[in-house]
Amino acid sequence: MTALLEIKNLHAKVGDKEILKGLNLTIDAGEVCAIMGPNGCGKSTLSAVISGHPAYTVTEGEILFKGEDLLKMTPDERANKGVFLAFQHPIELPGVGLAQFLKTALNAKRKANGEEPIDAVAFMKYMNVRATALGISNEMLKRPVNVGFSGGEKKRLETFQMAMLEPDFCILDEMDSGLDVDALKIVGQGVSVMREPKRSFMIITHHDDLLQYVKPDKVSIMRDGVIVKTAGSELVKEVEESGYDNF
Amino acid sequence: MTISNPFLIHTQENVIVKNPDDKSWVFEVGENGNLWVDFLQTTDDLNVFVSLQAEEAKCKINCAYLINKNNMLNIDIKVLHKYKNTTSEQHIKGIATDESSVSFKGIVEIPKDSQKCDGRQHHRGVVLSPKAKIEAVPQLEIWADDVVCSHGSAIGPLDANQLFYLQTRGLPEHEAKKILLNSFLGDLMPEEFSDIIQGWMDKNV
Numbered sequence: 461m462t463a464l465l466e467i468k469n470l471h472a473k474v475g476d477k478e479i480l481k482g483l484n485l486t487i488d489a490g491e492v493c494a495i496m497g498p499n500g501c502g503k504s505t506l507s508a509v510i511s512g513h514p515a516y517t518v519t520e521g522e523i524l525f526k527g528e529d530l531l532k533m534t535p536d537e538r539a540n541k542g543v544f545l546a547f548q549h550p551i552e553l554p555g556v557g558l559a560q561f562l563k564t565a566l567n568a569k570r571k572a573n574g575e576e577p578i579d580a581v582a583f584m585k586y587m588n589v590r591a592t593a594l595g596i597s598n599e600m601l602k603r604p605v606n607v608g609f610s611g612g613e614k615k616r617l618e619t620f621q622m623a624m625l626e627p628d629f630c631i632l633d634e635m636d637s638g639l640d641v642d643a644l645k646i647v648g649q650g651v652s653v654m655r656e657p658k659r660s661f662m663i664i665t666h667h668d669d670l671l672q673y674v675k676p677d678k679v680s681i682m683r684d685g686v687i688v689k690t691a692g693s694e695l696v697k698e699v700e701e702s703g704y705d706n707f
Numbered sequence: 708m709t710i711s712n713p714f715l716i717h718t719q720e721n722v723i724v725k726n727p728d729d730k731s732w733v734f735e736v737g738e739n740g741n742l743w744v745d746f747l748q749t750t751d752d753l754n755v756f757v758s759l760q761a762e763e764a765k766c767k768i769n770c771a772y773l774i775n776k777n778n779m780l781n782i783d784i785k786v787l788h789k790y791k792n793t794t795s796e797q798h799i800k801g802i803a804t805d806e807s808s809v810s811f812k813g814i815v816e817i818p819k820d821s822q823k824c825d826g827r828q829h830h831r832g833v834v835l836s837p838k839a840k841i842e843a844v845p846q847l848e849i850w851a852d853d854v855v856c857s858h859g860s861a862i863g864p865l866d867a868n869q870l871f872y873l874q875t876r877g878l879p880e881h882e883a884k885k886i887l888l889n890s891f892l893g894d895l896m897p898e899e900f901s902d903i904i905q906g907w908m909d910k911n912v
């Protein structure tokens with residue numbers, strides 16, 4: 461397998477506070493990697509740094525994506541190269557309708573890849589198939605992005621956006637927090653059908669819930685800004701049973 | 708009035724309109740009168756005075772400003788509730804970029820004998836560059852005691868987390884900003900002005 465994402469000795473800080481402290485992680489094409497770690501160890505920071513959030517400064521190390529220097533790219537360039545972040549806390553966008561927003565986003569990606577904008581009818585079809593699969597109603601598509609949705613609905617909408625944009629690298633930051641059993645099933649199946657030989661996943665989680673649907677190829681344990689151990693899916697049980705003290 | 712500073716009078720029932728010069732407007736609203744006017748300022752100053760002269764007179768003033776380069780803009784809007792039982796609304800929103808500066812002064816005056824009046828004034832401004840400046844002085848001069856009034860002003864940059872979220876979906880920074888600015892302006896301005904507004908955004912955002 462070839463590496464899709466290679467993170468080497470990554471140090472990042474916010475303000476004066478160092479959060480990532482020499483993190484190494486490689487995710488191959490087609491691989492599903494689960495990241496587990498205690499609250500505050502830097503998991504969301506890692507996903508923000510990979511996506512290019514301006515509040516975090518990388519002080520050392522590198523991130524290669526498809527062999528290219530990701531840190532040189534703006535967040536939208538990274539997105540259009542195939543990086544997608546499903547947010548732990550999705551951001552509300554009052555006044556920005558979801559369907560229209562996704563059409564704009566899809567066309568931005570097509571433009572970046574030298575393709576023509578999608579026509580209105582084709583877009584509706586493309587969207588409806590995905591919306592139906594994830595239980596997103598027409599009414600939800602018309603509402604402003606994330607505004608007034610419940611926690612679980614927001615997670616489903618993030619999964620829907622991911623299905624719409626068909627990224628090569630999907631970061632799911634606590635996608636399974638706050639989902640009821642039915643929503644977990646919908647999201648789990650939604651993610652699992654997206655598994656493909658060229659698409660990789662980084663699943664940040666505290667539980668086994670989502671991983672039941674999307675079996676990880678490997679599990680990395682993060683503590684205090686570094687990856688301290690990587691092994692097979694048996695690690696999930698170990699964490700659930702005895703926490704992080706052994707790592 | 709130049710095309711870059713259009714206005715639209717939607718409603719003028721029992722209103723005397725005076726327009727002494729390009730930048731100044733006086734509206735005298737009579738009994739049961741109703742005024743609704745929209746202003747869009749991209750270059751010129753604006754000076755509006757509304758007098759609610761008689762029972763049940765009403766007005767709604769909407770104003771948006773878009774300003775760039777090192778331009779300076781003064782917007783003065785005053786509403787005088789000269790008579791009891793009168794109602795006013797002012798909604799002002801604007802965007803300043805480059806090294807421009809805006810000074811907005813809004814006054815709602817309700818004299819002592821003008822009871823049961825309702826006066827509202829709200830201003831929000833977005834600064835798009837560190838050197839742009841918006842100053843707002845909303846003023847309530849309320850002498851009557853049985854009135855309903857509200858006013859508020861908020862000025863700041865676009866929300867960094869909203870911008871980031873849009874960018875992670877593949878929208879370039881300037882597109883993301885335009886989306887947020889359009890949602891900020893909302894439906895304050897009429898459809899008729901949208902070409903001017905979009906044209907301004909295409910050039911300046």
Ligand SMILES: Nc1ncnc2c1ncn2[C@@H]1O[C@H](COP(=O)(O)OP(=O)(O)OP(=O)(O)O)[C@@H](O)[C@H]1O
Nearest residue numbers: 474479497498499500501502503504505506515548
């Ligand atoms: N913008 C910020 N400003 C200040 N501190 C921050 C900021 N972002 C992260 N931190 C701090 O960095 C540390 C790591 O935060 P992060 O959100 O990455 O943790 P996490 O592993 O995702 O935790 P959780 O499991 O609770 O989601 C925390 O101590 C947090 O307070």
Ligand SMILES: [Mg+2]
Nearest residue numbers: 503504505548
């Ligand atoms: Mg987190």
